[in-house]
Amino acid sequence: MRLLVRLVLLAASLGCGRSSSAPATSPGTDAGASSEDASMTLDAGADGPSCFTNPQTYLEIINACTDAEAIDKTDDLSPMSLADGGLQPLP
């Protein structure tokens, strides 16, 4: 199967899953730094926060810890992406 699809039940007590690639484009937001009030839940061996327990900013809100069903999948955007991972301009 082309995609490895992994269902991740995210519970704050269990920590959160991780996305399979770094986002390449911002919708032009306040998504920069995490707020000082937001707590982070870390995966063992992770290089950054996987979810936020007290989200304040946009980036924290969309990546907040939740008990909702979440879906992670590995995918390769490189056939379309720019060398730096950014979005190729529309034709």
Place this chain on the structure above:
Amino acid sequence: MMIPRVLSPGAALAAVLVAPAAFAQNAPLCSSLPGTIVYLESGDTQENLLKVVGRQLRDDANITLAFELTGSCGITSDMYTDASLIGGTILDYIPSTAENPSWDPTQVEATCTVDPSGASIAVGIAALFVETCGLGEPPAGSNLSLVKGPVQAYTFVVPTASDEQAIWAEEAYYAFGFGDANKLSPWSNQELMFIRPPSKSTLVATAANILVPPNKWHGVPENASADVVTAVAASPSPQPTIGILGAEVYDADRSAGIKTLAFRAYQQRLAYYPDSTSTAFDKQNVRDGHYTLWSPTVYITPVDASGIPVNAAVAYLEDLVLGVEGETPPEGGTPIDGLADVVEVGLIPDCAMRVTRTADGGPLSLYSPSAPCGCFFQSQIPGAVAGATPVGCTACSTDTTCGGGKCRHGFCEGS
């Protein structure tokens, strides 16, 4: 030849003199229907709400909604230019129980004909921010008000037989922005990508979230949401097939051979459904910000100096969908639980939201509604046990049992 359905004031005289072919149909004059007639234009994503509320307004409040389903951007433009419905235009309305006892919201609406002299549009219901249509505040002197109504979520859907479960914003960008030139599978055949015209909120709002301008989309434009459902479900090639819908349209068609995809926004780590699971109806992820494909509906209507809609029936309609408690029909009748109607059809009352935004595709921020209704929302979603109290909520009849909180719609809320 396309028959214009609205005209700006300067062209109204000519419109009266040119009777559209629609006159040939046998629909009764809308003005002959009983009660107060509210002429409105609405995005077709709001059809289910209009059906449910329309039936109750006809039965309990002596109000008839006579409406045309069309594109949100066109609606906004019509309201901003004070356009009128042309005489002879065929509108939908919901029959009363007395008129058609067997009618229910799964059936098509009845139709009526706009009087030869035309009709003013009392309210326009767009399903996205007006700014996304390239419009700003209402024209000076128009006395138009923009009121944010229930939240409308949008979804990507695929055939039930598809193996796909999620779509990234990046994947959607390449699929719909490049069409056949997309090198990522499976969505690289634009003949199997069923979209909406660029004036429809479903496409325009989704476009804002995936950063593909409406006029750059590749795919097969379907004029109605129902056509997207049919095309996706009937596709002989499930894997590369995809479509876009309003979430409440999907909710009403979950057994029609389609399924929703979880969506991962730019800068998000995981993909989420609009609901907490693929089978739930709770819109949890829309309400708390994990699912970003949504827009507010916007009710556009003339108001008086106090900001109250000049049409009392429109004011009542707005109060219903906003969940204002204690409102009674302007001409008497039985109070209607409009908030329950909103939830029933898959929309999300503003009072049940915990995040907000100021532009389509824009950032989300935390939100505390002035009169929250989260517990009531949970009590009304499809599958909720009638009369049961949702987990974490407290039923009430007065504020005294709410420990300093407010009793709203039968449940203690935070404020």
